[in-house]
Amino acid sequence: MICPVxxxxxxVIEYKRVELDxxxxxxxxxxxxxEMELLLETAGLKDGTQAVHxxxxxxxxxxxxxxxxxxxxxxxxxxVIIGGEKGxxxxxxxxHHGLWFDGGEVADLMKIVSEQAGCKKETESEIMCFLKxxxxx
Amino acid sequence: MGAxxxxxxWFIGLVFAANGIAGLVIALIIWGxxxxxxxxxxxxxxxxxxxxxxxxxxxxxQLYDVVEExxxxxxxxxxxxIYIIDDPSLxxxxxxxxxxxxxxxxxxxxxxxxxxxxxxxxIGHEISHIKHRDVLLMSMCSVLLGTIVILSFYASxxxxxxxxxxxxxxxxRRGSSKNSGGGxxxxxxxxxxxxxxxxxxxxxxxxxYFAISRKREYLADASSALYTRYPAGLASALEKLEQSTTPxxxxxxxxxxxxxxxxxxxxxxxxxxTSTHPPLEERIRILRxxxxxxxxxxxxxxxxxxxxxxSGIISPQSAAAAGTVGLRAAVAGGPVExxxxxKVSRTRxxxxxxxxxxxxxxxxxxxxxxxxxxxxxQGSMIKCPRCGRAHQA
Ligand SMILES: [Zn+2]
Ligand SMILES: [Zn+2]
Numbered sequence: 320m321i322c323p324v325x326x327x328x329x330x331v332i333e334y335k336r337v338e339l340d341x342x343x344x345x346x347x348x349x350x351x352x353x354e355m356e357l358l359l360e361t362a363g364l365k366d367g368t369q370a371v372h373x374x375x376x377x378x379x380x381x382x383x384x385x386x387x388x389x390x391x392x393x394x395x396x397x398x399v400i401i402g403g404e405k406g407x408x409x410x411x412x413x414x415h416h417g418l419w420f421d422g423g424e425v426a427d428l429m430k431i432v433s434e435q436a437g438c439k440k441e442t443e444s445e446i447m448c449f450l451k452x453x454x455x456x
Numbered sequence: 457m458g459a460x461x462x463x464x465x466w467f468i469g470l471v472f473a474a475n476g477i478a479g480l481v482i483a484l485i486i487w488g489x490x491x492x493x494x495x496x497x498x499x500x501x502x503x504x505x506x507x508x509x510x511x512x513x514x515x516x517x518q519l520y521d522v523v524e525e526x527x528x529x530x531x532x533x534x535x536x537x538i539y540i541i542d543d544p545s546l547x548x549x550x551x552x553x554x555x556x557x558x559x560x561x562x563x564x565x566x567x568x569x570x571x572x573x574x575x576x577x578x579i580g581h582e583i584s585h586i587k588h589r590d591v592l593l594m595s596m597c598s599v600l601l602g603t604i605v606i607l608s609f610y611a612s613x614x615x616x617x618x619x620x621x622x623x624x625x626x627x628x629r630r631g632s633s634k635n636s637g638g639g640x641x642x643x644x645x646x647x648x649x650x651x652x653x654x655x656x657x658x659x660x661x662x663x664x665y666f667a668i669s670r671k672r673e674y675l676a677d678a679s680s681a682l683y684t685r686y687p688a689g690l691a692s693a694l695e696k697l698e699q700s701t702t703p704x705x706x707x708x709x710x711x712x713x714x715x716x717x718x719x720x721x722x723x724x725x726x727x728x729x730t731s732t733h734p735p736l737e738e739r740i741r742i743l744r745x746x747x748x749x750x751x752x753x754x755x756x757x758x759x760x761x762x763x764x765x766x767s768g769i770i771s772p773q774s775a776a777a778a779g780t781v782g783l784r785a786a787v788a789g790g791p792v793e794x795x796x797x798x799k800v801s802r803t804r805x806x807x808x809x810x811x812x813x814x815x816x817x818x819x820x821x822x823x824x825x826x827x828x829x830x831x832x833x834q835g836s837m838i839k840c841p842r843c844g845r846a847h848q849a
Binding site for chain 2: 332337368
């Protein structure tokens with residue numbers, strides 16, 4: 320998989336049997352739709368296949384940040400804010416291929432998760448908690 | 457069906473003859489070249505465009521076993537090659553001009569999603585396309601379709617040219633450049649005919665093409681039920697295809713150029729089901745209504761029942777020849793795993809196979825994370841993003 324920011328090869332990190340693609344240059348991470356499905360269904364959430372669909376339902380965020388292209392289909396992705404009002408802005412593929420988290424976004428996200436009281440059994444929360452789990456070190 | 461195709465070809469040829477035989481000859485040469493390319497190179501082109509990788513038994517033992525079982529059940533003499541396509545969408549297809557030069561291809565996405573019974577159902581369907589030489593039939597049909605499209609386009613252009621500049625009856629070369637009063641009416645008739653032909657011939661050809669294609673799909677479903685003796689397996693696989701939201705990666709770019717010369721119809725593809733395949737929901741209902749046996753006769757009966765019709769889909773001869781075949785129970789595969797664990801294992805197995813085939817190296821970090829490194833990054837130091845430990849890749 321090629322990093323949508325640096326255009327360089329990413330490597331894969333597998334944790335708790337779920338994979339992320341990680342760019343060691345910009346520290347961004349790609350969360351594939353299929354992997355998200357595994358994570359959510361392992362957590363006992365009913366329909367993991369809807370994860371990207373749910374995120375895409377969020378309103379388009381107004382920003383000057385450059386559009387990112389999905390590393391799978393190469394099409395422009397949608398910018399949305401997850402994790403509530405003061406959440407982080409991420410990119411979601413309109414074709415449901417997955418979600419992209421910029422390097423800085425992962426760090427912001429970890430801050431938000433640690434401020435919250437634990438993880439809720441709900442799509443966004445599970446995704447953010449998993450990312451924190453992977454990158455906590 | 458064939459007669460209708462020949463008729464269209466003949467009709468276009470007739471119209472062409474009025475304007476000059478050269479166009480017909482050129483079109484026939486095009487058809488000949490396209491047929492030869494489709495016959496000898498079609499599979500290679502298709503497989504390289506689709507980014508397929510040939511696998512050996514050790515790459516994915518279960519898939520190999522399932523293909524071998526279906527090869528034996530169908531009575532094929534030669535084991536088809538097996539290809540994996542690195543694509544998250546759900547798709548499978550058969551290629552090969554005859555049963556001795558055949559291959560089954562499946563996307564990594566579909567391989568991850570299906571359990572053994574479902575995989576067997578899908579492979580049974582594809583093996584039927586090989587066994588019944590559908591690939592050759594459909595590729596010849598699609599070449600013919602492509603030729604008709606080109607022919608009618610070319611023919612109508614020629615006629616319009618002739619009608620506008622030729623002043624009626626004659627072609628451009630023979631006609632005079634000034635319009636005579638009597639030629640006007642004939643010109644309009646020819647123009648109307650040209651437009652009708654341009655619109656109708658390809659549509660007509662396409663309809664016939666789809667009708668043939670649909671019939672072969674029903675037959676492949678019926679054969680899959682027969683080979684596996686478990687129609688519920690394919691039914692359940694089709695249900696997963698129906699629910700899938702993942703579109704085919706680069707579907708248009710990759711497949712559109714192949715359309716004319718290639719049998720890209722013989723596959724289970726959600727995107728194409730509306731046209732070349734019968735509705736998924738109907739195919740599922742037929743398979744689910746099969747009662748009392750897995751023979752062609754049982755499928756035919758279920759087909760009539762679901763379609764509420766008296767005419768079956770399987771010819772009585774082949775139904776009789778296949779005899780009676782009982783249904784089998786679902787495969788009890790060792791200790792029963794919860795479905796989600798099963799799904800996770802399948803995904804990890806298929807992905808790890810893809811990594812092995814692409815020469816990735818796996819590093820197990822002490823923190824519990826596994827790092828899978830592509831060849832381009834091997835030899836450099838990799839920092840585990842979880843714990844920060846450095847590894848030599
Ligand atoms: Zn990067
Ligand atoms: Zn995409």
